[in-house]
Amino acid sequence: MAASAGGTQTPADEVPAPAGEAHALEPGSDSRAGGLSFCTKVCYGIGGVPNQVASSATAFYLQLFLLDVAQIPAAQVSLVLFGGKVSGAAADPVAGFLINRSRRTGSGRLMPWVLGCTPFIAVAYFFSWFLPPFTSLRGLWYMTFYCLFQALATFLQVPYTALTMLLTPSAKERDSATAYRITMEMAGTLMGAAVHGLIVSGAHSPHRCEDADLELPGPVTISPGAACLYSVAAAAVAVTYPVCIGFLHLGVKERPDPSAEASSQGVGFLAGLGLTVRHPPYLKLVISFLFISAAVQVEQSYLVLFCTHASRLHDHIQSLVLTILVSAVLSTPLWEWVLQRFGKRMSAFGICVMVPFAILLAVVPTAPVAYVVALVSGVSIAVSLLLPWSMLPDVVDDFQQQHPHGPGMETIFYSSYVFFTKLSGAGALGISTLSLEFAGYEAGACKQTEQVVVTLKVLIGAVPTCMILMGLCILMVSPTPQVPSQDTSRRLSLRRRTSYSLA
Incomplete structure (x- = not known):
């Protein structure tokens, strides 16, 4: 739901905070009144x-x-x-x-x-x-x-x-x-x-x-x-x-x-979705990460199958999976620093670091190459997960600047982003798994045909590569959201604190 901002634009220093949150907006006043224990x-x-x-x-x-x-x-x-x-x-x-x-x-x-x-x-x-x-x-x-x-x-x-x-x-x-x-x-x-x-x-x-x-x-x-x-x-x-x-x-x-009484003033999900998808920065951000998130899901899903049927890496599956996840966790603070230091668009190029290594794994499926690919993939996965959640607030603020008297719809922005990325993952995994059927994959077989092996190599190398490059191209040509001024940011923040749900 989103509470309406009102009919006139009020200067930032005069915007009244919701009664239940007034103390949270005063410097140094939230440590006792609203503090949470460890x-x-x-x-x-x-x-x-x-x-x-x-x-x-x-x-x-x-x-x-x-x-x-x-x-x-x-x-x-x-x-x-x-x-x-x-x-x-x-x-x-x-x-x-x-x-x-x-x-x-x-x-x-x-x-x-x-x-x-x-x-x-x-x-x-x-x-x-x-x-x-x-x-x-x-x-x-x-x-x-x-x-x-x-x-x-x-x-x-x-x-x-x-x-x-x-x-x-x-x-x-x-x-x-x-x-x-x-x-x-x-x-x-x-x-x-x-x-x-x-x-x-x-x-x-x-x-x-x-x-x-x-x-x-x-x-x-x-x-x-x-x-x-x-x-x-x-x-x-x-x-x-x-x-x-x-x-x-x-x-x-x-x-x-505190927003329960104002819930009737919110915008419905479908109506809000219609407004959000007509906002160019949001639309292009979603489209770009439809490809990128689908590529990451395909890479994750087929790594174990590839190691089992298209290479002699059975004994390394568990270690490779842990290498990817540990690499992603440890590199997240580094990417947060890169986002602040070099900007979000420049950080997006970190996603394509895994591209040459994924292709290398498909061509040379050996244990040393696999561990290097797992390490680099974890680094790329970290930025691919961090970047959209870092860019979405900028897109929401840009939308709010262009619709200063409309309801806050940040929850619709976030939920619809999740909705679309889940659908993209569904399509990518469904179609790619269907390709194994056409290649002649035999469930439970100790040895698959050469067509299946080739298909797994394509799914682990070429498919994620193409989707990542397409997503980055769309992201790079998308319009840059305007960064709101300090006063505007404060005013938008006050409005967003009264808006929590979908309808």
């Missing part, structure tokens, strides 16, 4: 861990599980991945619409949604990795539970991130809580890949094919041990949901929403 910030950060743990595990290992353990056709895997991403994307505006109209309870207005989703999302995640006893309807099984998991994950993430605004009226303390959240989420990303990868590492050992006839490609009987390992890994990740959300509920108290 325990509260840590508990809030812990609440963001489960979704990151689960998304990290699915990004690297779900496709391999569906193809080689569940052994469903690549065409069905394509539908599962596409359907799951679309479900998550479609749930974004729906979640904002429903949550915005929910009533406050004893636990608050947002916390009940987080608590209510937790047990269902844990169950949906576990069954997304469970091997059912039947074979004919496995594709439908995984489609159902993966779509349910993605939708529920969105219904948990939307109120959880919006909870930042209801922790305290102090902007400084909200920023501090957000820093704790991002730190915890990075730790969750590492933990998801590490824990899941270590548990299932034995399921894809080359020794499973010792008794198979490797001269002729063909499926190998599913090892009960492999299915059991994936179930154990899924249970280990699923249990993080009730544990971490329990810490969130016990350690964080939701304050009353």
Whole structure:
């Protein structure tokens, strides 16, 4: 929702702050009135861990599980991945619409949604990795539970991130809580890949094919041990949901929403979306990162498959995944400094650093090259994740300058960006997985055909390269948003603090 700014333009020094936030805007006044304890910030950060743990595990290992353990056709895997991403994307505006109209309870207005989703999302995640006893309807099984998991994950993430605004009226303390959240989420990303990868590492050992006839490609009987390992890994990740959300509920108290009374003055999601997509800087930013984010998702999804079937890197999969994630986490502060020192457009060129190395890995798939590629890919992934969230506030401020008397719609900007990038990821993963079907990928086979190997090399090298270069070209020619003056920035900031939801 977005509260209206009013009919006349008021000088920045005369803009009245909302009553519940007046003390947060006075220098030195927020440390006591709206201060958050260390325990509260840590508990809030812990609440963001489960979704990151689960998304990290699915990004690297779900496709391999569906193809080689569940052994469903690549065409069905394509539908599962596409359907799951679309479900998550479609749930974004729906979640904002429903949550915005929910009533406050004893636990608050947002916390009940987080608590209510937790047990269902844990169950949906576990069954997304469970091997059912039947074979004919496995594709439908995984489609159902993966779509349910993605939708529920969105219904948990939307109120959880919006909870930042209801922790305290102090902007400084909200920023501090957000820093704790991002730190915890990075730790969750590492933990998801590490824990899941270590548990299932034995399921894809080359020794499973010792008794198979490797001269002729063909499926190998599913090892009960492999299915059991994936179930154990899924249970280990699923249990993080009730544990971490329990810490969130016990350690964080939701304050009353100061914007609740003004919710009827907001702009609807569809109407706001129509306004945002007609704003040229936002439109070109979204289009450019549609390609870039899709390239990153394709690179992540096919790295494990490439190491398994197109190179002799079976024993290095876990180490390569951890190298990518550690590199991304450690390089994030460096890219933050580069953004401040050299500007955001110049920093965008850091994304294309991985291009020559990805091509090199496809041509020379050896362990030393793979580790170098993993290291550089992590650096590029860090800037590709940091840059859009750094540029979006500039785009929103530029829009607000051009519409000084309109409602604040920053939540629509952010949610629609997530919506579009999820759709792009769905399309990229769906189409690329379908290409494996056309290449003749045989689920569960110890040795794939040469056409499949070539397809995997194209997916790990040429496809991300083309999408990254296209995205950067669009980003470089997009109009530069005007940086608002100090007074304007303060006035926009005051207005944004009264606008939190979608409709």
